[in-house]
Amino acid sequence: MAEFQEISKLSALHPKPVGLVLQYGTSGFRTNAKQLDHIMFRMGLLATVRSKKTKATIGVMVTASHNPEEDNGVKLVDPMGEMVTQDWEEHATQLANADQEDLLTALKNIIEKEAINMSQEANVFVGKDTRSSSASLSQAVLDGVSALGGHSKDYGLVTTPQLHYMVCCQNTQGKYGEATVEGYYTKFCQAFIQLTKNTSNRTDDQKHLCLDGANGIGALKVREMESHLKKELQISLNNDGSKGRLNHQCGADYVKVQQKPPTGIQINPGERCCSFDGDADRIVYYYTDSEGTFHLLDGDKMATLISTFLKELLTQAGLDLKIAVVQTAYANGSSTHYLENTMKVLVRCTKTGVKHLHHVAQEFDVGVYFEANGHGTVLFSKAAEEKIQQLAEDTNVNDERKKAALLLRNTINVINQTVGDAISDMLLIEAILAIKGMTIQQWDTIYTDLPNRQLKVKVADRRVIDTTDAERRAVTPAGLQEAIDNLVKKYKQARSFVRPSGTEDVVRVYAEADTQESADALAHEVSLAVYRLAGGVGDEPKPLH
Ligand code: NG1
Ligand code: ZN
Numbered sequence: 001m002a003e004f005q006e007i008s009k010l011s012a013l014h015p016k017p018v019g020l021v022l023q024y025g026t027s028g029f030r031t032n033a034k035q036l037d038h039i040m041f042r043m044g045l046l047a048t049v050r051s052k053k054t055k056a057t058i059g060v061m062v063t064a065s066h067n068p069e070e071d072n073g074v075k076l077v078d079p080m081g082e083m084v085t086q087d088w089e090e091h092a093t094q095l096a097n098a099d100q101e102d103l104l105t106a107l108k109n110i111i112e113k114e115a116i117n118m119s120q121e122a123n124v125f126v127g128k129d130t131r132s133s134s135a136s137l138s139q140a141v142l143d144g145v146s147a148l149g150g151h152s153k154d155y156g157l158v159t160t161p162q163l164h165y166m167v168c169c170q171n172t173q174g175k176y177g178e179a180t181v182e183g184y185y186t187k188f189c190q191a192f193i194q195l196t197k198n199t200s201n202r203t204d205d206q207k208h209l210c211l212d213g214a215n216g217i218g219a220l221k222v223r224e225m226e227s228h229l230k231k232e233l234q235i236s237l238n239n240d241g242s243k244g245r246l247n248h249q250c251g252a253d254y255v256k257v258q259q260k261p262p263t264g265i266q267i268n269p270g271e272r273c274c275s276f277d278g279d280a281d282r283i284v285y286y287y288t289d290s291e292g293t294f295h296l297l298d299g300d301k302m303a304t305l306i307s308t309f310l311k312e313l314l315t316q317a318g319l320d321l322k323i324a325v326v327q328t329a330y331a332n333g334s335s336t337h338y339l340e341n342t343m344k345v346l347v348r349c350t351k352t353g354v355k356h357l358h359h360v361a362q363e364f365d366v367g368v369y370f371e372a373n374g375h376g377t378v379l380f381s382k383a384a385e386e387k388i389q390q391l392a393e394d395t396n397v398n399d400e401r402k403k404a405a406l407l408l409r410n411t412i413n414v415i416n417q418t419v420g421d422a423i424s425d426m427l428l429i430e431a432i433l434a435i436k437g438m439t440i441q442q443w444d445t446i447y448t449d450l451p452n453r454q455l456k457v458k459v460a461d462r463r464v465i466d467t468t469d470a471e472r473r474a475v476t477p478a479g480l481q482e483a484i485d486n487l488v489k490k491y492k493q494a495r496s497f498v499r500p501s502g503t504e505d506v507v508r509v510y511a512e513a514d515t516q517e518s519a520d521a522l523a524h525e526v527s528l529a530v531y532r533l534a535g536g537v538g539d540e541p542k543p544l545h
Contacts, residue, residue: 030071045147125155130241159218160280194410215250216279223237271287273286277374300370317388326370328371338447392406411428
């Protein structure tokens, strides 16, 4: 076939370095940008084939999110804007690792296995972040698409969630919104303005938000969006990319892991601040109090605020819809306790990685899902959306129910349901705080986080650790879980677990307890157990204090 000749010719321009093996991991391929040209070309091929298979538009996003500037990566977006399915992740790994001369065979294998009709039209949307390597890498994706005769649309610089949104809009024939960045701003900002329009006593102080754009794409896009907000949200933008380096000592990941404010930002006591990550699919909030103490409001705090708000509205609207919060093992124990025991909200725990959370959230009428690191969103079932819509249009309901239904309808519209989205999450949180007339300090005191610590341990082969129960218990190596159980018993309100990272060559250790000293000590002792029982390499982990 003609298209296969074209692939042979073009793939020679995007050669695979001999011996390089990469895995489609938790969030696609991610490594130093210099190693990715062939991966990009091949993902262009794969997206085209996936488009033929699904008879729908597929997205390809070139980004390495919160990684350093010199890295890059690529992820595939499925028709409804969700992450690509597991079996196609395997196809991606196969295609990525085929030797240059075996590429056609690997591609044909996928086509055969999936029974693809190659005469079907294909359509691929491509987006990229602000990394200097992203321009040529996204061109390699486009080359891959055209090598197989697919149509492509290059959205250029967009956030990851914007690309997910475009794909969903396109495949729902505009029902989700218009597939342009303008359409994105219009949809989400209009909903935000509707939500906040009856909170007229907001002062300029309350409308003010300090934002750390991580020197990335999120900053650019917030600037573009600003006029749509009609001063209802006044953002002072820091780390906008004009000076600093992407994700360097700033951004959501830095703030969450370091538990301190980003550099390049002047924070006044009590001021509400937030940080995006490098592709704007994560967000965390924070403030410093009058004593200069830093307070982080992470994904768990956001999930709590959002689910409380939604539960109250559902009650006021008299709608019997099933709401749940989906978390991972990294969720702070206090948040889970508060949600289950005070809010009486159903909580489900799942494996790390948003695709797992997304999947579980789909089981409910209203599924709020967040990773502690600030990646998350809310999903509404079709039935839930219809019930809310009906009630909002019903002329025979009392004012309270009507008002709640209208708020719920606008809340649905301010949320990007395709994937966690820093911009949309920011608008949602800002709207909730405005409606509730709540300061960030008041939000923070809903519950108090248990002190916690995350550590990394280097081992020869992290796959020796196998886990169960949503990664909360280690099944192998023998004796490890027993050792962890015995260590946990020594501390109050303690919990600890270990799991192999899906994005780094390390084992992650998490511990929480009643005091920071205890959490630190427990994390260290568990790290030692991992080092000794799971083949630690290098120096033994040292105590933190
Ligand atoms: P790993 O490296 O598998 O722990 C990390 C994050 C995940 C997720 C992925 C994808 C933690 C503890 N882990 O995964 O939540 O965001 O990266 O970026 O934050
Ligand atoms: Zn990200």
